[in-house]
Amino acid sequence: MTTAEPDKLHPAGSDRLDAAVLKVAGVVVLGAVMAILDTTVVNVALQALSLQFSTSFDTIQWVVTGYMLALATVIPVTGWASDRFGTKRLYLLSIVLFLVGSMLAGMAWNIESLIAFRVVQGLGGGMLVPAGMTIMTKAAGPHRVGRVMAVLGVPMLLGPIGGPILGGYLVDAVSWRWIFYINVPLGLVALLTAWRVLPKDEPRPTERLDLLGMLMLSPGLALLIFGVSRIPQEGGFGSVRVLLPALVGLVLMASFVIRATRVANPLVDVKLFADRTFTIAMITMSLFMVAFLGAMLVLPTYFLLVRGESALHAGLLLAPQGLGAMLTMPVAGRLVDRIGARKVVLPGLVLIVAGVAVFTGVGANTSYPLLMAGLFVMGLGMGCTMMPINTAALQTLTQRSVARASTAMNIVQQTAGAIGSAVMSIILASLLAGKFGVPTSQGQVAATVALGNPQSHDAAATLASGAFASTFLWALVLMAVCFVPALFLPKRPPVHADAREAAPVHV
Structure with a gap:
């Protein structure tokens, strides 16, 4: 006789992702695609939006910043709200919320209304990914977390790869409004399928909202991300506009x-970090996001600035990375469930380092086949790292901890991603500024002007490509640092906490 009964969605001994789990995964991926795609598709349209509303680049940046801050503000509440x-x-x-925000953003009549409606979008988008991650993890069960995380990795790839392509096409061929309207049919399909497919779960109404904790963590996270996001515009870390919000955010x-x-x-259960595997996975993920997302920001900029490609072509040139991943x-999702995260993540980091190494020697006329090969290898490595690290973080936790753990993971990822983007941006800007003899905050502007002048283009392209090569070298060093915590990831699949608690008891 045993004390535990098989779960309906993931029966004991079943390692395959059955039809019920795949249906849930399809719904969650659709929602995640909307949220992640929208963070990148808008970046391509900023120039068009600036012209449409006759406003400065600093103001138009709030179309992105407002969405990002709303995202950061709502993520900490997601774990409590899920329970x-x-x-x-x-x-x-x-x-x-995301659907309504998208419709209103497409109908915006001035820059102020567009920023306000992007905030509404962000409030919905901030909850989609952590809530979806919780749903998928619970549906699949601990022994299939790796495979289900591999499924959730699809939108993580489609966002940075498909966003620039889709955004460039819509802005050039249709209208900037359609970068928001495109979410409406997707949102309606996601809403209807989620209503029908997702299993009902029982809320736990006994816990009260940690209101004081929310008033500390949500503004603190938003202020920290806002501060570091100002680093490129301010030309360094020393500006009051960077230090003040970042320090206040850190204190909160x-x-x-x-x-x-x-x-x-508490709003986020910090006792989760008492779990050694969870903590090591979060440290690895933080370093990975800083290095990898920073490099991903620089890559399309190289194609746009140095090689003079259009937004659409720059997006297409990044496609080999997605194919590799x-x-x-x-495969990595299946392997991490069977042999442990370390044996999957370490080879993945080797591949990423090899791919980034190609770009450390990039020039004004480096052959595209070589660059495509580097991106493909980088993508192969990405498929073996990001989601397997997340898998390692969740494998040892109980079902009751999954919602709060997903929230903590998304907070770490958002913060590390913002820091990585800011760090790589300021490194590139300072290197370009040194090449063209201007202040750091004017580095990219000076390079753009010089590259746009036919008389100075060739010399400027050589100087700018040298700055990009040095920036990729910094990204390579940061990525190499990821090996240190990755060495301490689990050697083999750990015994899940729920499995320990529900182990068969023979009498």
Whole structure:
């Protein structure tokens, strides 16, 4: 006789992703595609939006910044809301908010209204990914977390690869409004399928919202990300506009952590970090996001600035990276469930380092086949790293901890991603400024002007490509640092906490 009964969605001994789990995965991926694609598709349209609304680049940046800050503000509440109302209800609400925000943004009549509606979009988008991750992890069960994370990795790839392509096409061939309207049919399909397919889950109404914790963590996270996002515009870390919000954000977040260790039900359960595997995975993920997302920001800029490609062509040139990741991600998902995260992540990091190394020698006329090969190898490595690291973080946790853990993971990823983008941007800007003899904040502008002048183009392209090569070298060094925590990831699949608690008891 045993104390545990098989779960309906993931019966004992079943390692395959059955039809029920695949249906859930399809719904979650559709929602995640909308949220992640929208963060990149708008970047291509900023120049068109600046002309449409006759406003400065600093103002138009708030179309991106407002969305990002709304995302950061709502993520900490997602874990509590998932427990309190149920992940299905929260997921449906997220889609509705994102859908309404998209429709209104497409109808915007001035820059102020567009920024406001992007905030509404961000409130929905911020909950979509962590809530979807919780739904998929619960549906698949601990022994299939790797495979289900590989499925969730699809939108992570489609966002940075498909976003610039789709955004460039819509802005050039249709209208800037369609970068928002495109979400409407996707959102309606996601809403209807989520309503029908997602399993009902029982909310746990006993826990009260940690209101004081929310007032610390949500603004703290938003202020920190806002501060670091100002680094490229301000030309360094020393500006008051960078330091003040970033320091206030850090103080609020540190205060939250100290308080969270002393209260019963904090907004984010910091005791999760007592789990060694979870902590190591989060450290690895933080370093990875700083290095990899920073490099991903610089790559399209090289094609646009130095090689003079259009937004659409720059997006297409990044496609080999996505193809490489699509080849390895499903295999890596299966392997991490069977042999452990370390044996998958370490080879993946080797591949990424090899791919980035190609770009450390980039020039004004480096052959495209060589660059495409480097991107493909980088993609192969990406498929073996990002989602397997997430898998390692969740494999040892109980089902009750998954929602809060997903929230913590997304906070770490958003913060590290923002820091990585800011660090790589300021490194590139300072190197370009040194090449063209201007202040750091004017580095990219000076390079753009020089490259646009036929008389100075060739010399400027040589100087600019040298700055990009040095920036990629910094990205390579940061990526190499990821090997240190990755060495401490699990050697083999750990025994899940729920499995330990529900182990058969023979009498």
